[in-house]
Amino acid sequence: MRSAGKRTSVLAATAALFTGATAVASVPASAGPKDVPPGQRGRVLSDRPLTTSAALPSAAANRLVTYTSQGVGGKKIKVSGTVSTPEGRAPRGGWPVISWAHGTTGTADVCAPSADTPDGPVHDYVSITAAYLDKWVSRGYAVVQTDYEGLGTEGGHPYMNGESAANTVVDIVHAARALDHRIGRDWFAIGHSQGGQAALYSAAAEQRTGQLNLKGVVSLAPGGYGLSQTVDYIQSQLPGAQYALAFLPTLITGAEAADPAIVPEEMLTEEASATLLTAGRTQCTAKHREIALTFPLDKVFRPGADLAPLTAYLRSQDPVDLDLRVPTQVAQGTADVLVSKQTTDLLVGELRERGEVDYDVYEGADHRGVLSASFEDSYAFVESLRSGS
Structure with missing residues (x-):
């Protein structure tokens, strides 16, 4: 308390x-019954090429998918998202995966990032996150992006429900592996703002053993605290x-x-x-x-x-009491007026009472600027976890 x-x-x-x-903005989760059998989660329902502005330019292929996941109350849901695979031959064990959790766009279906167009209502934000994620795919990572529950699909979007968001973040990795056998088991959750909170919930979630290996989490300017x-x-x-x-x-x-x-x-x-x-x-x-x-x-x-x-x-839905199960990096800009450094300082302080959290602060970076400012440090953090160093 x-x-x-x-x-x-x-x-x-x-x-x-x-x-x-x-x-x-951003936010997280409430626990519900685990009603959806594991075999019913992450199943691909539809798949087609993606050629709009939501596609990552450095990817060899971009796909728009729908897949099954578990929403609030334990119900089975259909979720939309994208899968982007790198150029070249996959390494032994398959391409490592970045599962991206996006920041606040709204709750209306037109706000789904996978539906982005150059003149669309969320392009100002999605164009920035696409540039960030393109760096990952250009360095040999498969990048998957969930729209979350009810954003672009049936039902409402339970904004701030971290458990639902974390479910959709992991289940799109299952769907991507079913879609392309060159995608590996090792994955990382990375999120910004609302998604930064979803990433923290992913770090705290109980992992389904034997299927995927969550190696670590990066949370950029996480929202939800207070x-x-x-x-x-x-x-x-x-x-x-x-x-x-x-x-x-x-x-x-x-x-x-x-x-x-x-x-x-x-x-x-x-x-x-x-x-x-x-x-x-x-x-x-x-x-x-x-x-x-x-x-x-x-x-x-x-x-x-x-x-x-x-x-x-x-x-x-406050992430303050989460017990993080995997190595976690938090990044924060000093010029952020949407998720203030003071807020993130408090959150990291609370999380560190129960575990280790790497905390990197970027002078002069604002809420969206923290993505580019932190990229090289986050890349080094992820690479160190992949190599076990």
Whole structure:
């Protein structure tokens, strides 16, 4: 249990998180029953060539796939994603795999990264992550990218549900190996922002033995720590609260998808339902930010509404109490105003109470800039784990 001093620090870090501009957040998971038999997870349902802007230019082949996984509540789900394989001959044991967990794009189906186009609603973000991932495929790694549960496929996207996200991160590796026998068993989870949190949940997940070998995890500017303070921060109307509001459409629609007992219309005013909630269900993060900047903070929540279920859900997804089972590297930029260094310092400090975490800080790197700033260090970290050095 956190001390009062740490809770105060979390609130301060939450304030720091929302005093910046622009957008891309993150979050994690709640445990559910393991209802889907292992043999039913990671099964390829469809496969076709991918030639859009979501393809990695240095790959020998890019495929758009759907596959089975396990969603919230233990239910069997269909998930979309991409598989990119390197040029040349695979090494003995097959190509090592990078399973990428993307940052916040939204909860609407149009926000799925695999559906990216040059003029699409998430291209500003996906173009940056594609450049980062292309470096991995050019250095001999197969790169697989999940869209997560309900993002581009049936059902809602349970944003902030780390267990669901971790399931989709591992199961796309199973699907990729079924698709191409040259892809090996050794894999690494790497994620940014929302995906940084998903990567931490992947590091904490119990691995299915004998099928894959998770060697390590890289978490870039991981979100989720202290995000349960979001409601209080919006209601406070303090400086920066407008930016907190930009995340609310994704947070509340994601919570609704994870827990049907959370009914956004019962929490939001009619005006907020008509604008913020509609945007959350139909549009992506950049549009949420645009709407939030002019929406009155005193018109967001219904007077007397019970907001405890939303706050409790967000708290249940905090990665702070995870026990990481594999070597983990965390990277953070000092100029990040979306996931602040103060927030990540606190999270790493908590995680280190139960294990070793490599923590690299990059001077002057902002939220998206940490990808390029950290690449060579992350590559060295991954390569050292592959070689056992």
